[in-house]
Structures are given as C-alpha cells and as structure tokens.
Amino acid sequence: MDTCIIFASIQPKGNGEKLKPIIQIENISKEFKVLNRREGLKGTICDLFSKDYRVLRAVNNITMDIQPGEIVGYLGPNGAGKSTTIKMMTGVLEPTSGKILVNGRIPYKNRTKNAENIGVVFGQRTQLWWALPAIESFRILKDIYCIDDITYKNNLEYFDALVGSSELSHKTVRQMSLGQRTLCDILAAFLHNPSVVFLDEPTIGLDVSMKGKIRELIKTLNKEKNTTVILTTHDMGDVDALCKRIVIIDKGNMIYDNTIENLRTYFGAYRTIKLMFSKEANGYSKDGLDQIATDLKDVLRTNFIKAVSLTVTVEDEWIVLLINEDEVSMMQVINCVQEYKKIIDMKLEEISTESVIKKIYEGEIG
Amino acid sequence: MSKIKFSSKRYWALTRGGIMEGLSFRTSYFITIIGNFLYLIVIYFLWKAIYASSPSKTVGGMTFYDTLIYLVLAAALFNLMNSFLIFEMGRDIQSGKIILNLLKPMDFQVYMFFQKSGGFVISFLMTFLPTFLLVYFFTKGSIDLGVNLLYFIISIFIAMVINYCIDLFVGTIALYTHSIWGINIMKEVVVLLLSGATVPLAFFPETLRTVVNYLPFQAIYNTPLHILTDSTLVTKNYFWLLGLQLMWAIIMIAFSRCFWKFSQKVITVNGG
Numbered sequence: 206m207d208t209c210i211i212f213a214s215i216q217p218k219g220n221g222e223k224l225k226p227i228i229q230i231e232n233i234s235k236e237f238k239v240l241n242r243r244e245g246l247k248g249t250i251c252d253l254f255s256k257d258y259r260v261l262r263a264v265n266n267i268t269m270d271i272q273p274g275e276i277v278g279y280l281g282p283n284g285a286g287k288s289t290t291i292k293m294m295t296g297v298l299e300p301t302s303g304k305i306l307v308n309g310r311i312p313y314k315n316r317t318k319n320a321e322n323i324g325v326v327f328g329q330r331t332q333l334w335w336a337l338p339a340i341e342s343f344r345i346l347k348d349i350y351c352i353d354d355i356t357y358k359n360n361l362e363y364f365d366a367l368v369g370s371s372e373l374s375h376k377t378v379r380q381m382s383l384g385q386r387t388l389c390d391i392l393a394a395f396l397h398n399p400s401v402v403f404l405d406e407p408t409i410g411l412d413v414s415m416k417g418k419i420r421e422l423i424k425t426l427n428k429e430k431n432t433t434v435i436l437t438t439h440d441m442g443d444v445d446a447l448c449k450r451i452v453i454i455d456k457g458n459m460i461y462d463n464t465i466e467n468l469r470t471y472f473g474a475y476r477t478i479k480l481m482f483s484k485e486a487n488g489y490s491k492d493g494l495d496q497i498a499t500d501l502k503d504v505l506r507t508n509f510i511k512a513v514s515l516t517v518t519v520e521d522e523w524i525v526l527l528i529n530e531d532e533v534s535m536m537q538v539i540n541c542v543q544e545y546k547k548i549i550d551m552k553l554e555e556i557s558t559e560s561v562i563k564k565i566y567e568g569e570i571g
Numbered sequence: 572m573s574k575i576k577f578s579s580k581r582y583w584a585l586t587r588g589g590i591m592e593g594l595s596f597r598t599s600y601f602i603t604i605i606g607n608f609l610y611l612i613v614i615y616f617l618w619k620a621i622y623a624s625s626p627s628k629t630v631g632g633m634t635f636y637d638t639l640i641y642l643v644l645a646a647a648l649f650n651l652m653n654s655f656l657i658f659e660m661g662r663d664i665q666s667g668k669i670i671l672n673l674l675k676p677m678d679f680q681v682y683m684f685f686q687k688s689g690g691f692v693i694s695f696l697m698t699f700l701p702t703f704l705l706v707y708f709f710t711k712g713s714i715d716l717g718v719n720l721l722y723f724i725i726s727i728f729i730a731m732v733i734n735y736c737i738d739l740f741v742g743t744i745a746l747y748t749h750s751i752w753g754i755n756i757m758k759e760v761v762v763l764l765l766s767g768a769t770v771p772l773a774f775f776p777e778t779l780r781t782v783v784n785y786l787p788f789q790a791i792y793n794t795p796l797h798i799l800t801d802s803t804l805v806t807k808n809y810f811w812l813l814g815l816q817l818m819w820a821i822i823m824i825a826f827s828r829c830f831w832k833f834s835q836k837v838i839t840v841n842g843g
C-alpha cells in the first residue's frame with residue numbers, strides 16, 4: 206500500500222532556541238515472536254509441540270522527539286502498535302532495535318528509576334487499592350514515591366479545587382463509578398509531579414460530562430505543572446480538546462507527525478455536505494436512507510469519474526457527502542444531487558478531525 | 572522532582588494498606604476459623620482411628636495429641652501463608668494489569684511482598700492466633716508455652732519468606748504459559764506433601780524423609796511446627812534449625828530473583 210507520509214520538521218515556534226526534548230525516540234522497532242496457530246482441536250493440540258514461529262513487527266522504525274510540556278495525541282487504529290510504543294517508553298518492553306531516552310535515561314535499563322518521574326493511567330485498569338477509599342491509595346503513593354508533606358498537601362488541595370476530589374476520595378474505590386475511578390487514577394498519576402504522564406485511553410467508556418471534566422483536568426494539569434502528556438485515544442473529542450500535535454501510526458509505521466491544524470489544511474479541500482430529502486421526522490426509515498445513499502453514490506460516481514475520494518454516509522436523518530474540491534467542485538455535486546432528488550435542507554461543514562483521521566486510517570490519503 | 576531516598580516508610584505504607592484492606596473482609600476470617608475447627612474435628616477422628624489400630628501409644632515418635640496439634644497448626648499456617656500471589660500474578664499477567672505494578676518506583680518483588688505483608692499480619696491475628704488457642708484448649712494444654720514461642724515466631728517469618736519466593740517463582744512461570752491454574756494446583760500438592768503439612772514428616776519412610784530434608788519445602792511447615800511442638804529441643808537445636816531455614820530462605824530469594832530477572836526479558840504484557 207502506498208501511503209503518503211506527511212512529515213514536517215517540528216520546531217517549537219517563537220523561541221529561537223530549541224528545547225531539549227524530554228523524550229527522544231530514534232528508529233525504534235519492536236518485534237514479537239508469535240506462534241503460528243492452527244485451527245480446530247487437532248491443530249490446537251499440534252500447537253503444543255509446534256516451533257513454527259513467525260516474527261511480528263509491531264513497531265517499525267519510529268523516530269520522534271517530544272518537548273517538555275507538550276500534549277501529544279498518539280493515534281492509530283486498533284493494533285497499530287500504540288500500546289507497544291508506550292510500553293517501550295515506560296521501560297516495560299525493550300525495543301528490538303533503536304534508542305529511547307526519557308528524561309535522559311534509557312527506560313528499560315532503569316525501569317524503577319524511570320518510574321519515579323513518570324505517571325501512567327491505563328483506561329479501565331486501576332492502580333488504586335480496590336477495597337480502600339482512594340485517599341488511602343494516595344497516602345500509600347505518597348510514601349512509595351517519597352512525596353514530601355508540603356507537595357502532597359498542596360497537590361491534594363489543588364486537585365480538590367479543580368475537581369472537588371476531597372469528597373470523592375473518601376469513597377471506597379470498589380463503590381466508585383468508572384468515571385470517578387478514572388478521575389482518581391489520573392489524580393494518582395499526577396500526585397508525585399511526574400515530568401511525563403502516559404494516558405492510555407483515559408476516556409474509554411465514560412459519559413459525555415465526565416469526558417469533559419477529565420479533558421479539562423488533563424489540560425489544566427498540563428498547563429499548570431508543565432507536565433508532558435502522551436495521550437492515546439480513539440475519541441477525536443479528546444484530540445480536539447487537548448492536542449496540538451498528533452502522531453499517527455498504522456501497522457507499526459509512523460504515517461503522520463505534525464500539528465492538528467496542518468492535518469486540517471492538508472484536508473482543507475475537503476467539504477462535508479449534509480443533505481435532507483424529507484422534512485417529516487420519519488420520512489424515511491434507516492433502510493430507506495441507506496438505499497438513497499447507495500443510489501446517490503452510484504449517480505455521483507458515474508457523473509464525476511475523477512471524484513475518487515467521494516464518500517456518502519448516513520448520519521441520523523442526514524445524508525452526508527464528503528467531497529474533495531480539488532477533484533470536483535461543490536456546486537457541481539449539489540447540482541447533480543438536485544437533479545436526482547429534491548433537497549429540502551442542506552448544511553455545509555468543514556471536515557471534522559474524526560473524518561480526517563478516519564481517512565488516514567483507511568489509507569485514503571494521497 | 573522528588574528524589575527518592577531509601578525509606579522504611581514506604582514498606583510500612585504498603586503493610587498498613589494491606590492490613591486495612593484485610594480488615595474490610597472480616598467475614599472471610601471467621602469462616603476460615605470455622606473451617607479450621609471443622610478440619611480439627613475431621614483429623615481428630617481420622618487419627619484417633621489410626622492410633623487405635625496401633626499397638627503402641629506413639630506412631631513415628633509422636634503421640635496422638637502431637638499429631639493433632641501438628642496437623643491443625645499446619646492447616647492454620649497454610650491459611651496464614653497462602654497469599655494468592657500466584658493466582659493474582661497469573662491474572663495480572665493475563666489482563667496486562669501487571670504493568671501498573673511494574674511501573675512502581677520499587678523493585679517488583681519487594682513491592683509485591685510488602686503489598687501482601689499486611690494480609691499476613693491480619694491473618695496471623697485473625698485466623699492463626701484463634702486457631703492456636705483453640706488447639707491449645709482442645710488438647711488441654713499439650714503445647715509447651717515458653718521460649719519456643721519466640722523461636723516459633725521467627726521461624727514463621729522465615730517460612731513466609733521461603734513460601735513467598737516459591738510462589739513468586741511459580742507465578743513467574745505465568746509469563747511463559749499465560750495460564751497458571753494447573754501449575755498452581757500442582758505446586759500446592761507438591762508443597763503440602765513435601766513440607767509435611769498433610770502428613771507429618773515423622774511418618775515418612777526413611778529414604779523419602781532423607782530426600783525431603785534436602786529440599787526447601789520442609790522449612791516452610793515442618794521447621795516451625797517442630798520448633799513449637801518438640802519440647803526436647805535446647806537453644807543449640809533452635810539455632811541450628813533456624814540457621815538451616817535461613818539458608819533456604821537466602822537460596823530461594825536468590826533463585827526466584829534470578830528467574831524473575833531472566834524472565835523479564837520475555838515480558839510481552841498483554842492487552843493492546
């Protein structure tokens with residue numbers, strides 16, 4: 206597959222001096238040996254004695270520098286190698302080749318030492334003591350990380366001012382909702398003032414209001430404490446709210462590393478047109494809409510052969526067209542649709558981050 | 572950035588957390604004590620029958636009450652030392668949660684030991700002590716209470732370290748197998764038998780006893796119970812027994828640490 210790689214040299218703008226990166230990654234790769242599994246019961250039994258391994262390259266030759274105080278969105282479809290990279294940065298995995306430095310240290314050689322200066326949150330896994338109130342876990346962390354009394358007290362007061370955590374932290378972790386627990390886990394990760402915090406899908410499974418609260422919290426902590434944040438997520442709302450810079454990897458390869466604005470300019474020629482063909486709330490059933498979308502796509506494809514990246518989808522009661530104006534002009538498309546069916550209502554939108562990322566994942570760029 | 576110094580506070584913090592967590596599951600301790608009591612009744616009748624069919628009053632040099640005390644306290648020690656570490660490690664490795672423990676600024680093995688230590692304290696007070704008193708009154712004071720108690724406590728502590736290292740060793744195997752249930756069952760059978768927890772070592776045939784004496788398992792149950800119940804021991808014997816136990820502890824610590832260190836390289840932490 207020919208994927209266009211969009212790299213740009215990222216230099217912090219404004220200040221002429223280049224900051225010393227807090228995380229330096231040079232050409233790292235990670236290979237796993239996996240057993241070639243056979244099918245069925247017989248195959249499974251054969252597998253017990255099999256030495257038929259294949260090498261899986263989970264991460265392939267990734268290079269990046271991360272500056273202190275950055276929030277980097279680390280994106281990629283499921284199984285792209287995101288978690289593997291994070292595990293290498295935390296020192297749990299040793300890269301097969303390449304070099305990583307976090308705070309000037311090689312993580313896998315000094316895992317315990319490295320752990321002093323990093324914080325981690327893995328969505329849906331908790332480091333809090335299950336049967337105790339969260340505040341007890343905080344106290345234990347205070348002693349484990351040797352946080353002095355003043356820093357500890359200040360941080361707790363600060364957290365309380367941000368999210369009102371003092372009431373929540375006296376609740377037993379087992380009785381907390383997922384959102385409350387994630388909130389406490391994030392606070393726990395920031396408690397010892399780490400220089401880097403890794404957040405692996407922190408908003409997974411949370412409701413809209415809790416997501417908002419957690420985004421606000423991460424943003425504030427990053428700003429106030431100048432903590433570097435590496436965030437992996439599948440929620441583009443997180444990316445829009447938090448990240449200036451995003452790194453996208455797919456099948457272990459880095460396919461994008463630049464600012465989010467740059468991504469939008471790259472897709473600047475894209476427009477979203479939302480169309481409605483019937484005013485009545487249930488004018489068309491879902492199946493009816495799907496049918497229209499399929500027909501419409503055929504019509505447009507035959508009319509505009511050049512428009513290869515055109516997509517037609519259904520979103521609630523809207524039919525959504527995504528077009529690239531370099532290929533076909535918006536007015537031409539609207540005219541064509543108008544001839545096909547009477548348009549009742551119409552909205553024009555710029556491409557959302559979500560659609561951009563989706564296009565990149567699906568390899569439709571370039 | 573907080574510089575981390577060596578501080579005993581962090582170990583105590585973990586022990587304290589474990590104690591508090593242990594206290595929140597208080598019902599399970601009452602059930603354990605009841606279970607021990609039922610076990611006491613079962614083996615009372617079982618061994619009564621064995622002694623009744625024997626021509627002499629002692630079997631393998633042990634009287635009926637000696638055997639009874641030995642076995643019930645062995646069961647109580649089993650409850651005390653069973654930390655579910657293997658089970659937990661297996662589960663954490665499977666779910667990938669182990670990464671959170673690996674990323675603590677402490678040595679993983681030490682961290683896990685102290686995380687478990689609160690549970691030891693709690694089950695000592697909540698199940699071992701009551702069971703001990705139960706046995707003491709049940710056998711009408713057949714246990715000598717004297718200086719042997721002090722050596723017994725020290726011996727339990729060393730036994731706990733040996734047991735922990737064996738658990739850690741077996742738990743580490745989960746890194747390779749990704750499943751631990753069967754291995755855990757096997758380990759339990761082997762340890763309980765060879766340590767003299769199911770049948771006192773005094774009853775073993777001569778050859779087997781010689782073999783077992785060169786294995787670490789007897790240091791877990793046999794040594795502390797021997798120290799507690801054998802009233803013929805003198806100071807020199809106590810030191811000899813504790814010394815041997817300590818040697819096993821050191822060997823097992825070294826052994827499990829080497830295995831863990833070696834195995835870390837194969838960690839692939841699941842999930843994602």
